[in-house]
Amino acid sequence: MKKVEDKIVELESMKNYPNQLYFTGNLELLKRVKISIVGSRKPSKYSRLITHKLASSLYKNGVCIVSGGAMGIDAIAHKSAGVSNTICVLPCGINIKYPAINKNLLVDIEKSGLLISQFEKDFRATPWSFVVRNEVVVALGEVLVVIEAELNSGSMRSIELALKMGKEIFVIPHRMGESEGTNELLKSLKAKAIYDIDEFVSRFASRDILENKVDDFIEFCKTNPTYELALKEYPQRVFEAELSGEIIIQNGRVITA
Structure with a gap:
């Protein structure tokens, strides 16, 4: 664990700039185009699918995902973007992998992505520390x-923070009686709806990164490795690529779609 020495420009939109920031992982991710994604800890099947589609599409277009490592939408966003393309802001010290159910995910982000915390290494989450965490999540993203x-x-409290910072807020449209918080935001014109994921992503796509990027995982899959070997080398990406249809498993081997 190290201290962030240089000022992070995006965090200057916070009411008070953090007195201290600790991190483990790839600090270079802070230089990327970033979008914050948050939501329910118990999302519907529809929300889970949309989160996966949105986060994976942003990843493919060079955009880094910021979220809070919680159960539900946060975890799906981190996983779907790939751990090396995600920033996780913790409500606790970096030594405390909270929530425990996401411990493996947080360890993977620590190795390949970026974990950030305002708290000392062994600090345990409290109700107020979640609010502190949420403010950093919102501030880091270009939009929420x-x-x-x-x-x-x-x-909804994260949305209040975003409004105070002057951040644009986007939501996914839901049926009446579902996700009443986001539906209320649309009704009050405080948020914009994402009706087309490709159209939304195109606003933020980092094409310079995309043109020069070689996906090591896809290149590996082009060699038609065994499923077992692919799982060993790229455990998280195999799951994501199967869901998105990038690869097909046939006769125990991986085939690119």
Whole structure:
């Protein structure tokens, strides 16, 4: 664990710039185009699917995902973007992998992505530290995307922070009676709806990165490795690529779609 020595420009939009920031992982991710994604800890099947599609599409277009490592939408966003393309802001010290159910994910982000915390290494999360965490998540992103949120949820408090910072807020449209928090935001014109993921992503796509990027995982899959070997070398990406249809498993071997 190290201290962030240089000022992070995006965090100057916070009410008070953090007195201290600790990190482990790849600090270079802070230089990327970043979008914050938050939402329910118990998302619907629809929200889970949309989160995966959105985060994976942003990843493919060179955009880094920022979220809070919580269960539900946060975890899906981190996984779908790939751990090496995600920034996780913790409500606790970096030594405490919270929530425990996401311990493996947080360890993977620590190795390949970036973990950030305002707290000493062994600090355990408290109700107020989640609010502190949320402010950093919102500040780091160019915009805030809320996938699913009920009224009075933690995600709605993140929206309040985004409004104070003057951040654009985007939400996913839901049916009446579902995700009433985001539906209320649309009704009050405080947020914009994402009706087309490709159109939304194109606004932020980092084409310079994309043109020069070689996907090591896809290049590896072109050699038609065994499924077992692919799982050993790229455990998280195999899962993501199967879901998105990038690869097909046939007769125990990986084939690029």
